[in-house]
Amino acid sequence: MKNKFWIFITIALFVSACQQADYFEDLDPETGSFVEDDPNSNDTDNDHSSNDHDHGNDGEAVLTTYRINGDNIDKIKDHSIAPKYQIFQQDYAKHLAMWELVTRLLPYEFRGRLVEFEVFHGENELLGYVAPINDGDLSRWKFALAIDAANNLEQIDFKDFFTYVVIHEYGHVLTLNEGEIKTDYSNCNTFETQEGCPTTNSFIYQNFQIGWADIYEEFQQLNEGELHGFYEKYRERFSSDYAATNPGEDVAEVFAFFITTEEAPRGNTIADQKIKAMYNRPYLVDLRNKIRQDPTVRALKAGSWLQNPLRKQFKIGKHQHLGT
Numbered sequence: 001m002k003n004k005f006w007i008f009i010t011i012a013l014f015v016s017a018c019q020q021a022d023y024f025e026d027l028d029p030e031t032g033s034f035v036e037d038d039p040n041s042n043d044t045d046n047d048h049s050s051n052d053h054d055h056g057n058d059g060e061a062v063l064t065t066y067r068i069n070g071d072n073i074d075k076i077k078d079h080s081i082a083p084k085y086q087i088f089q090q091d092y093a094k095h096l097a098m099w100e101l102v103t104r105l106l107p108y109e110f111r112g113r114l115v116e117f118e119v120f121h122g123e124n125e126l127l128g129y130v131a132p133i134n135d136g137d138l139s140r141w142k143f144a145l146a147i148d149a150a151n152n153l154e155q156i157d158f159k160d161f162f163t164y165v166v167i168h169e170y171g172h173v174l175t176l177n178e179g180e181i182k183t184d185y186s187n188c189n190t191f192e193t194q195e196g197c198p199t200t201n202s203f204i205y206q207n208f209q210i211g212w213a214d215i216y217e218e219f220q221q222l223n224e225g226e227l228h229g230f231y232e233k234y235r236e237r238f239s240s241d242y243a244a245t246n247p248g249e250d251v252a253e254v255f256a257f258f259i260t261t262e263e264a265p266r267g268n269t270i271a272d273q274k275i276k277a278m279y280n281r282p283y284l285v286d287l288r289n290k291i292r293q294d295p296t297v298r299a300l301k302a303g304s305w306l307q308n309p310l311r312k313q314f315k316i317g318k319h320q321h322l323g324t
Ligand SMILES: [Zn+2]
Pocket: 168, 169, 172, 249, 252, 319, 324
């Protein structure tokens, strides 16, 4: 099983290799971060003109924003959209099914920081994003998912790419929240992210110490075109190609593997060490156990979302969240 798992990864990485250039197109060479292009953060996209639509730079369209109220969602607004997206905006049953999958997947007590749920059309490129509701406040988050990536919503299925997307995006909220990152950069003795300074006990800094500290200076000097070479050079450090994007994406990928893999890695590569380190965190182990408590979930093949055809169809690198 273990070997089979890694074969899947190898195949998936090979298949996705040709997409690397696209993955890294939006990378800010100075920060190593993806350039923020939250569709709602662009003031030119507001409602002042009837000709303006709520879309991002790459064509994805924000459809509907909901306020999260426990296990329920209440619509805040339908966004201004191009006519071709109306069928997706009006499919409220699908919106609700997407949210219900989130509630089945993520235990209630771990969803306290999720304040808004947003449905968008990702134009077969963007799968999901998270972003703080307000700048400078990492305690309240928007959680957004692409309706065109959502299929097979009937059950939690680790073979389904959408399940992986939910876990990966939640991994950002888990590792970038106010308990993990201090927005004050003064006296930062870890490393600086776009969100702020990770605490010494943070998940992202733990991950950084295992696999980034000794190569971070080299990483920071890369230009866009050199990032794929960086991944190839250090690939035994990373669970996926996308993980090499920056420390924020890496810890989200490590979290996704930690959750979706049946057991801890038996190897001792740096990539293995990162995942194994999460088993030493009782909070994460508790979350993992709760996500996987359903027997049908436990029986699913680990990390098999990597073989999902959607991985070829979508670029997973286009997340819209601050700093990663
Ligand atoms: Zn991400």
